[in-house]
Amino acid sequence: MTFGREGPLSAESEQELMRQLVAGEEHAIRTLYSRFGRPIYTVGLRMLGSVEAAEELTRDVFLAAWRKGGRFDSERGRLSTWLMAIAHNMAVDRLRHDRGAGRPPLVLVEEVPEPAPLDEEEVLLDRDRAQRALAGLSAAERHLLSQAYFSGWTAREIAESEGIPLGTVKTRLRAALIKLRKSEAEQSRMATRRGIER
Amino acid sequence: MTCLEARDQLPEYALGVLPAERVRDLERHLEGCAGCRRETAELHQGVETMSFSLPQASPPPALADRVVRGLFEGARAKPSQPRASRRAVRVLAAATLAAALVAFGAIGWGVAERHRAQSINAIAIRRIENIDKLDTFIKSLGGQPFQAQLVPVAGIESSGTAVIVSASGANSVVIIDVLPLIPNHGPYSVQLIDRSGRVFSLGHLQSSTSGDLVFVQFTAQDLSRVLSVTILDAHSNVVMTGKVAPYSKG
Numbered sequence: 001m002t003f004g005r006e007g008p009l010s011a012e013s014e015q016e017l018m019r020q021l022v023a024g025e026e027h028a029i030r031t032l033y034s035r036f037g038r039p040i041y042t043v044g045l046r047m048l049g050s051v052e053a054a055e056e057l058t059r060d061v062f063l064a065a066w067r068k069g070g071r072f073d074s075e076r077g078r079l080s081t082w083l084m085a086i087a088h089n090m091a092v093d094r095l096r097h098d099r100g101a102g103r104p105p106l107v108l109v110e111e112v113p114e115p116a117p118l119d120e121e122e123v124l125l126d127r128d129r130a131q132r133a134l135a136g137l138s139a140a141e142r143h144l145l146s147q148a149y150f151s152g153w154t155a156r157e158i159a160e161s162e163g164i165p166l167g168t169v170k171t172r173l174r175a176a177l178i179k180l181r182k183s184e185a186e187q188s189r190m191a192t193r194r195g196i197e198r
Numbered sequence: 199m200t201c202l203e204a205r206d207q208l209p210e211y212a213l214g215v216l217p218a219e220r221v222r223d224l225e226r227h228l229e230g231c232a233g234c235r236r237e238t239a240e241l242h243q244g245v246e247t248m249s250f251s252l253p254q255a256s257p258p259p260a261l262a263d264r265v266v267r268g269l270f271e272g273a274r275a276k277p278s279q280p281r282a283s284r285r286a287v288r289v290l291a292a293a294t295l296a297a298a299l300v301a302f303g304a305i306g307w308g309v310a311e312r313h314r315a316q317s318i319n320a321i322a323i324r325r326i327e328n329i330d331k332l333d334t335f336i337k338s339l340g341g342q343p344f345q346a347q348l349v350p351v352a353g354i355e356s357s358g359t360a361v362i363v364s365a366s367g368a369n370s371v372v373i374i375d376v377l378p379l380i381p382n383h384g385p386y387s388v389q390l391i392d393r394s395g396r397v398f399s400l401g402h403l404q405s406s407t408s409g410d411l412v413f414v415q416f417t418a419q420d421l422s423r424v425l426s427v428t429i430l431d432a433h434s435n436v437v438m439t440g441k442v443a444p445y446s447k448g
Contacts, residue, residue, distance in 0.1 A: 067436045078246075081245075084246045127253070132249045
């Protein structure tokens with residue numbers, strides 16, 4: 001089975017791609033990189049702040065994907081979700097490790113520097129959908145989510161920093177993530193419907 | 199851990215900020231709870247959306263090659279230095295294991311004998327000796343022999359060898375011998391992947407009295423197109439892997 005470097009993959013194809021990755025097939029590594037290298041690198045750059053750290057993170061994420069590939073189960077979730085979770089978890093670990101006891105300045109979504117625009121339609125569509133989903137969050141949800149996602153703060157750290165109950169922080173984080181998922185899923189459904197009708 | 203306790207921690211878990219000491223307990227709960235796994239998957243999708251909301255950066259064009267190289271180097275990284283002298287001897291351990299089968303009369307196993315595979319393997323494992331008989335054993339199967347040098351991934355110390363013979367009937371066999379893995383996250387299972395991406399999930403490595411981990415399994419499967427041999431730990435992480443090449447004596 002061969003894989004295109006663009007367009008969605010079926011669950012079966014994602015499972016197959018991971019099997020080939022675990023087998024050390026170079027074309028599988030390159031396919032995976034061509035699909036997810038950029039968003040993984042972006043997470044590294046935005047969270048860790050340097051090209052070197054972003055490159056190192058990207059390499060390590062693919063190595064981890066290969067090592068953990070046997071655990072990937074397409075019935076439990078999409079490959080992109082699985083990979084981006086690995087990438088974000090690794091970035092948070094590094095952020096917290098480098099930071100030690102100190103805390104970095106808060107980076108809000110809207111404060112992330114804008115790089116040169118890209119012309120790939122699919123990347124733009126992904127980002128457009130994600131930003132629409134983010135726009136559906138309340139200011140409080142967006143604020144708390146940014147602290148956890150970009151700064152790697154625990155719920156307790158956020159609660160202490162904001163002076164609000166721990167339970168409230170957890171509730172808002174959960175609500176924010178569920179809203180993002182629902183919004184993104186709804187937009188994907190609508191995009192698919194538009195594609196069918198066209 | 200109850201589902202209520204688990205779900206209280208899931209948002210932090212999905213965001214990668216749950217303190218490490220609580221992650222293990224939570225993951226243990228998730229293994230056995232489909233409902234909480236579903237919730238985790240939904241929260242992870244929310245995290246993914248955050249990732250895609252970022253203005254996408256352009257990685258350096260050469261990064262793709264560095265990723266590929268890094269992966270191959272990672273697979274070969276950190277062979278066991280202090281144990282290198284043992285490795286030279288043990289690399290032939292699979293051959294000795296096969297020879298032990300020969301010595302035990304395993305050639306041309308009939309159906310009845312195969313039913314006793316476990317006990318025969320156990321006995322064979324205790325009788326690792328007589329390297330020179332491996333070729334005889336392979337030839338007796340009348341099939342195509344392959345081998346794979348198994349190398350540990352970064353952070354793992356071990357070395358090992360796999361011998362695969364693809365033969366007609368139920369005479370195909372997979373024989374593996376590896377040094378004890380450090381750190382140990384067993385039990386370890388064996389997986390073969392062939393050129394069409396088909397995965398053969400085989401059984402587990404067993405401890406031999408010599409301390410090595412060994413594996414012997416006869417099968418009726420066509421193993422002629424196997425591409426790689428992978429050893430997975432108890433959490434299904436790849437800990438050793440090797441590409442299959444034609445068999446060469448010694």
